[in-house]
Amino acid sequence: MSWFIQVLFFSTPTGLAALGETVNQKAGQLNIGLEGMMLTAAYFGALGAEITGNPALGLLLGVLSVVPLWIIQNLLTIHARQDQVVVGTGINLAAIGITSTLFQQRYGDAGRLITIPTFARFGGLDALVFFMVVMAPVIWFALHRTAWGLAIRAAGEYPDSVESAGFSVAKLRWQASGIGASLAALAGAHLALSIGGTFVQEMTAGRGFVALAMVSFGRWKPFGVLGACLLVGFAEFLRFYFQVRQPIVPYQFFLALPYVLALVVLIIVGKGTSAPMDLGRPLRSNK
Amino acid sequence: MREAGVRFGLLCALIGFLCLTLAVFGFPVVESVQKIGEGAFGSRAGFARTMVQMTPLLLAGCGMVVAWRAGMYNIGGEGQYLCGGMAAASLFKLFPAMPPQALSIGILISGVIGGGAYGWLAGWLYVRRGVQVVISTILMNVIAVYLLDYLVTGPLQESKHQNPQSDRLPELAMLAKFDLQTDFHSGMMVAILVAVAVWFFLYRTVPGFKLRVVGENPRVARANLIPAERVQLQSMMLSGGLCGLAGAVQYSALVGYLSPSFAENWGFLAIPVALLGGLHPIGVIGSSLYFGALLAGTDYLSRSSAGGKSIIFAMQGMAVLAYLGFNYLRSRRAQFVGAES
Numbered sequence: 001m002s003w004f005i006q007v008l009f010f011s012t013p014t015g016l017a018a019l020g021e022t023v024n025q026k027a028g029q030l031n032i033g034l035e036g037m038m039l040t041a042a043y044f045g046a047l048g049a050e051i052t053g054n055p056a057l058g059l060l061l062g063v064l065s066v067v068p069l070w071i072i073q074n075l076l077t078i079h080a081r082q083d084q085v086v087v088g089t090g091i092n093l094a095a096i097g098i099t100s101t102l103f104q105q106r107y108g109d110a111g112r113l114i115t116i117p118t119f120a121r122f123g124g125l126d127a128l129v130f131f132m133v134v135m136a137p138v139i140w141f142a143l144h145r146t147a148w149g150l151a152i153r154a155a156g157e158y159p160d161s162v163e164s165a166g167f168s169v170a171k172l173r174w175q176a177s178g179i180g181a182s183l184a185a186l187a188g189a190h191l192a193l194s195i196g197g198t199f200v201q202e203m204t205a206g207r208g209f210v211a212l213a214m215v216s217f218g219r220w221k222p223f224g225v226l227g228a229c230l231l232v233g234f235a236e237f238l239r240f241y242f243q244v245r246q247p248i249v250p251y252q253f254f255l256a257l258p259y260v261l262a263l264v265v266l267i268i269v270g271k272g273t274s275a276p277m278d279l280g281r282p283l284r285s286n287k
Numbered sequence: 288m289r290e291a292g293v294r295f296g297l298l299c300a301l302i303g304f305l306c307l308t309l310a311v312f313g314f315p316v317v318e319s320v321q322k323i324g325e326g327a328f329g330s331r332a333g334f335a336r337t338m339v340q341m342t343p344l345l346l347a348g349c350g351m352v353v354a355w356r357a358g359m360y361n362i363g364g365e366g367q368y369l370c371g372g373m374a375a376a377s378l379f380k381l382f383p384a385m386p387p388q389a390l391s392i393g394i395l396i397s398g399v400i401g402g403g404a405y406g407w408l409a410g411w412l413y414v415r416r417g418v419q420v421v422i423s424t425i426l427m428n429v430i431a432v433y434l435l436d437y438l439v440t441g442p443l444q445e446s447k448h449q450n451p452q453s454d455r456l457p458e459l460a461m462l463a464k465f466d467l468q469t470d471f472h473s474g475m476m477v478a479i480l481v482a483v484a485v486w487f488f489l490y491r492t493v494p495g496f497k498l499r500v501v502g503e504n505p506r507v508a509r510a511n512l513i514p515a516e517r518v519q520l521q522s523m524m525l526s527g528g529l530c531g532l533a534g535a536v537q538y539s540a541l542v543g544y545l546s547p548s549f550a551e552n553w554g555f556l557a558i559p560v561a562l563l564g565g566l567h568p569i570g571v572i573g574s575s576l577y578f579g580a581l582l583a584g585t586d587y588l589s590r591s592s593a594g595g596k597s598i599i600f601a602m603q604g605m606a607v608l609a610y611l612g613f614n615y616l617r618s619r620r621a622q623f624v625g626a627e628s
Contacts, residue, residue, distance in 0.1 A: 030421065032362075036604075072608060080615035085360045085421055089558050090607035097601025101312055104597060201597070209425045216422050252437040259426045263412075266423065270416040280419075 003237065005124045008133070011233025013038065013187040013195065013204075015132045017211035018218070018225045019139055020183025025215055026143060027176030028156035028278040032088025033073055034184050035208025036095030037066045041188030043099035046199035047106075049116040055193045058116070062189040063182060069095065070181040078170050081282035092208075100201045118197045128190045133226075135183070140222040152176055156276030159283060169283055184208070210259070217262040219274045232258045300613075301563075301577060301606060308602050319588055326587020327580035333587070335469030339541065341579025343368075343533045345478040347557035348564060348571040349485045350529030354406075354420075355566055356489065357522035358502040363409055363424025364530045364554030366431035367402040371531025372538045373431075373438060374401025376453045376545045379460070380443055387459035394460070394539045395477070395532060402531015403524045405431070410523025414516040420523070428554070436547050443545060452546035462540035474536035479572070481529065486568040498522055530554055559603040563610060578603065 017034055024031050031037075044065035049058025069091055076082045107114060119126035143149035152172055154162045159169040191207070192199050210232060218225030235258045242251040309319045327337045347364050354361035361367075375394040385393065409427060412418040436451075438444075443453045463473045489495040498518050501508040505515040533553060542549065560578055564570035581599050589596040 032421065076608065076611050076615075080612060082611040082615060085362070086562060086607065087611060089362075089562075090604045090611065092604065093559060093600050093607065094604025097597050097599065097604055100597030101601055105312065206429060210429065213422050213426050216419070250437050250441060252433040256430050256433040259429045263418075263423065263426050263430075266418045267412060267416050270418070280421075 002124070006237045007230060007233045008129055009125060009195070009233070010236040011229045011231075012129050012132050013191045014207050014211045014214060014232050015226055015229035016128070016135070016187035016190065017184045017208055018214045018229050019132065019135050019222060020180040020187075021211055021215050022218070022220055022222055022225050023139060023143065023152065024176045024180030025279055026156050026220060026276055027152045027173050028159060028276050028281065029077065029173055029177055029180075030084045030088070030212075030280045031073070031177065031180055031184075032085050032212070033069065033091030033095070033208075034088075034180075034212055035204055035206065036088075036092035037069055037181055037184040038188035038191065038208045039099050039202065039204045040065050040069060040095045041185035042192040042196075042203055043103060043199055045189035046114070046116050046192040046196075049118075049193055050114060053117055055117050055119050058193055059186070059189045062192075063185040066181050066185040066188075070178060073181075074174055074177055078173050078283055083282065084280055096202060103199065103201055114198050116193065116197060116199075119194050121194075126190075126194050128186060128194060131186070136222045136226040143222070153276070156278050159278055173283070184211075187211070213259070213262050216275070217265055219269070220276065221274070228258075228262070231261065234258075297563075298573075298577075300609075304606055304609065305581070305602060308598060308605065312598060312601075314592065314598075319592070322588045322591065323581065323584030325584075327584035332469050333583060335465075335471035336583035336586070337576070337580045338475050339470045339472070339579075340582040341575045342472075342474045342478045342540075343537050343553040344557060344560050344575035344579055345482055345571060346533035346536060347530045347553050348560040348575050349478075349482050349568050350402075350526045350533070351557050351561035352564070352566050352568055352571060353485060353489070353498070353529065354522050354526035355561060356502045357498045357519055358505065359410065359413070359519055359523050359526070360419075360421045361406065361409070361424055361523060361526050362421055362558070363406065363427050363527070364557045365550060365552065366424065366428040366554065367405045367527040367530035368534040368537075368554040369431040369435050369550055370405040370527075371398035371402035371534030372545055372549055373435060373443070373534075374398055374531065375535040375538045376438075376443055377401075379456060380453065383454075385460075387457060390460040391462060391539055394456075395535050398531045398533075398535020398538070399528040400531070402534060403528030406527015406530070407520065407524040409527070410520040413523075414520050432550055435545065435549060439545050439547060445544075450546070453544045456539060456543045460539070461543060462536065464540075470541060472540040474540040477532075477536060481532070482568045482572050485529075489568065494518075494521075530557070533557075556603070559607050562607055563603075 017038055021031055021034055041062035045058045045062030048061030049055045073087055073091055076087045077084050143153060151162060151167050155169045155172040162169050191203060196203060214228040215225055218228040235254055238254040239251055242254060306316050306320060309316050326333050328334055347368060351361060351364060374397040378393050378397040405427060409420055409423045412423045413420050439453055440451045445452055445454045465471045489499060497513045500513060501515045501518045508515045560574050561571055564574035585596055585599050
């Protein structure tokens, strides 16, 4: 059973980010800047924990540090109607630059290895792991069993009709991306404050991008997304397992497996009907 | 003339941005800018450094232009770049005894083919299966990284089987260097030629025109009997091919062997380079020179102060975001002017 605990543990950053991004994409937005938000939260989370000696305060600082990114992103995508992919790319680059520069200024060019206090664990798992598992049914319920969720989903399918029903699509998208950004922040903080116990430059190593892909892989369904992310965690677990044991199949194969699988699933189901229809398009009915 | 004014304004804005970013991070602005300028253009070695950094940015940046102009959000420059490098190294592994001149040309061609095939695959997934290019290219980037990791410890590993890297290219098969004291190599000429060729293709040929129409509005294109799907597929193939060429040039002009650290983010950096170049090949020459110089200069700066090296990412990111904001304000002003007249 201990292997399953490991898998859960390793899938938490991707899982948190992907569950948040599911809400965001349901509202019609693609957050390419997920990676950057995670990285920012990881750095400031680590910084906060190092200064205060308390990982919970670190987590708080990590979440707060993502707020400016969230605001800039939404001003540009929702209000200035700029392309979401381009804005996200800008956010990612800025995050890499800002965190690495601040890190190098504080800890030297090569980056001294820092050790920070980590979250308490219960049976090998910390609170954020449980939080991720709980989030899947919570998000499912919020999206599919509440009026708010209906409005969110409609904002991703037919924003014009949502407007004519008296809702503000802009407001709904701010809310959805807010959930996405805060879960991305928790994901980044988990990486630094629980898995790593340290901060390393560019430590997210593409996990934000992976989370993005896992949302499509999980067909925009919270439980599907959670399952996809567990698969990523399983692959990471296998890496550590096989690196020691020298298998016949090269271990890179297992590492690449979730991505190949995701690609294959996307090829088989094609566009399908589960993708939000207005995904990635700028809001037209903006006053 | 007005366009030239806007471009000049943009250049000033970029330099202003550099100063601002430096100031925000608490670098001494004047000194740092001096250092960066010195590192980028101050000496023959500095100039060579700038050119070396500019080359992959320009090649992959042009690749991005071709895809994004057709409305295909190719984020997969990195994967295509790696595939170009891997195809090039495979050619050397398969035919090590080829005459060096033939080998060095063959390497460039196989780079184009390797990257092009990878780009084509992403295009095919979109056109035939409706898989968003953004998502598929992200996945393919990761897969390419692991493939590289596997190849350099497996089939492509050096004959000594010691380090995770491929055999070194013989000096004669490498792209020519201009002088032996610096790394300045003839790949630069290839890159400039490619940029001009891409400009000619996009703005002076019928297929290039069709590509831009498809990017503006695929429905209009279809209404005018332009096969949008085929054009999108071709643009992805061409885009991947140029990124692959960047990989092959980097491999055969500078590094000489493949290792896991062959991935140096050139494919990612090419995206802001293309955007700030206004998605125009000639603009990309300017923006890749600017960022190449910054890379060379900040490298020099980082020798004397901590944290100089990564500041370029912050610069690029904030410049992209500011550019978008500026775009929006300009389009709003244009609307006002239009309403008055």
